[in-house]
Amino acid sequence: MKMAAVNPRTGERDYEFAAASAQDVADVAAALRRAQPEWLALGVQGRVAALSRWADAVAAHRLPIIAALAQDTGRWFLSETEVDGAVRNLRRWAALAPEMLGDDMRGPEKASALIPTVRYQNQSVPYPLSGFISPWNFPVTLSLIDAVPALAAGSAALIKPSEVTPRFVAPLLETLDAVPELKSVLAFVLGDGAVGQALIDQVDLVCFTGSVATGRKVAEAAARRFIPASLELGGKDPVVILESADLDQAVDAVLRGGLSNSGQACLSIERVYVQRAIHDAFLDKLADKASRLTLNWPDIHSGHLGPLIHAPQAGIIERQLKDAVAKGARVLTGGEIRTDGGGRWCPATVLADVTHDMEIMREETFGPVLPVMAFDTADEAVALANDTTFGLSGAVIAGTVEEALPVAERINAGGMSVNDCALTILTYEPEKNSFGLSGMGGSRMGPASINRFLRRKALIMQSGVPAPLDVLEESRAPSRA
Structure with a gap:
């Protein structure tokens, strides 16, 4: 055929x-x-x-x-x-x-x-x-x-x-x-x-x-x-960003971890949790840098984001975005599927005011979409990160590895990047298992x-004489009832 x-x-x-x-x-x-x-x-x-x-x-x-x-x-x-x-x-x-x-x-x-x-x-x-x-x-x-x-x-x-x-x-x-x-x-x-x-x-x-x-x-x-x-x-990888994190470094890590291959990776960052003290500043920087990313159209040798490889994925992304906006999310940049040259493309998209009742925070997106949510304490961040049926990988970013590591240890995922994102894509050496679905x-x-x-x-291998059948004789029992 x-x-x-x-x-x-x-x-x-x-x-x-x-x-x-x-x-x-x-x-x-x-x-x-x-x-x-x-x-x-x-x-x-x-x-x-x-x-x-x-x-x-x-x-x-x-x-x-x-x-x-x-x-x-x-x-x-x-x-x-x-x-x-x-x-x-x-x-x-x-x-x-x-x-x-x-x-x-x-x-x-x-x-x-x-x-x-x-x-x-x-x-x-x-x-x-x-x-x-x-x-x-x-x-x-x-x-x-x-x-x-x-x-x-x-x-x-x-x-x-x-x-x-x-x-x-x-x-x-x-x-x-x-x-x-x-x-x-x-x-x-x-x-x-x-x-x-x-x-x-x-x-x-x-x-x-x-x-x-x-x-x-x-x-x-x-x-x-x-x-x-x-x-x-599949995955729905979270990143937790603590208030001690360097904002510029955190933004760069999240953009690379979430938008590589236009987000078409099971190990992509798909949920972003930011401690409230730095949430607004992080969100501004993220939206600004994301808005400057370009599509590799019409020249395949330029731009940051390629097309959606499998066109039906566009419908999944559009459905999730529509559901998020209907439930109160704000689109800070991107947010609309484009058709250029006959292909389907999704610009880098940043969402604010998201909640866990939205599809975009629960179902795999497989596109260049970063929904951002605030949290107050590390305990709350861990609970949000673990509120998922998936457990492929994730990330924690803080001012030091020593601060981030205890949080990473509590998140239920097979591979955790510490003070970076998506290191599981870049390294083959660490062994890891998938959690959940x-x-x-x-x-x-x-x-x-x-x-x-x-x-x-x-x-x-027996180098001596095999035991004879008599070893099974009942009378050899050391004690009797």
Whole structure:
């Protein structure tokens, strides 16, 4: 079946691709399964050597991938950042995997404390075929962020990127010609939710990044197949700004944390709580700086904010803004969706006088909108920040790290930035779990994220004589009733 993708800058359906059928997915999965034992047999050093060569190939051919990704998403600089970040991710895992897994994926032998003649060790066994379903907001990053450690662990990888942003796949796949052993265990299938369901039906583990609604469906489908599901879902990230904070630094951090990629990130700041003593001054500075941010139209190489990648998101933003204004919120800057060149754009938007009965403070917005609310005490700020069904990440900004840290420790979210915003986007090292409806499963960040793709097998070795059946004789009981 043919499908078409929309160019977010023009609104035109200018890219056609063939969607995989369920049989296509099954055939691809079967081929990956056949190749996986040979991939595993390469050993950790052989696999990381292949990942390193792929990093070199992607780096050498980055411009065609960036150009295709820029058409997918409507922004250039972040497309460069994604592709270069994918290269770093490959090299990072090529360096980490040997240390994490050991040359033979076995731990050291240890003596049993209970039976002197028994020794044991653990073996790491990868899931043969891991599946990945990724969204449209960071297409390259989120297609590979989980697949690369899975490959390093010895799994084959089957990826379904969003049908909204499929253009990057073809030039990325061309780079695999330089790494034939990797090409045999890594594949992409294109299409909509039906292809995602077909993928779940074929794999041994699934990683999904996307909305809560779709994440529920993925979890249910995985449960029916009795396979693990690792879910990274939505967020409604808060930032708490205490009165000791440097106003200019806080404003800059909030703008970057909330408006990067036009707010189209699950880790975006979407709720801003400011201590009352500095609330008005902060709000004035925030609205002033936000009003000076520009759209990258008509020149993709200028401006701060790209288009809304998926046009239907405009309707969600408009509905939330309308609800907020109807309930008393004031729009200080922005506030209206624009149509330029056929694409849909949202200028940087700052709202004042918001309350928690507004949709904009409770539902994920996924746009460049910053609603600001005053608080009096740190206890009140923590209560407001925790008044949500989400718990992906958040931030606290104060005059010092020492003042901010105790507040950050009380907020229910998997990753907290202290005296900055959205550090969870910029750092891969810290491990974190999603709280609430923001997801489930092991950490996708940090060195241990590779453990999601491994099962622990115990090898328990008897060097003495096995116990005879007589040890079960009832008369051996030390006491009798």
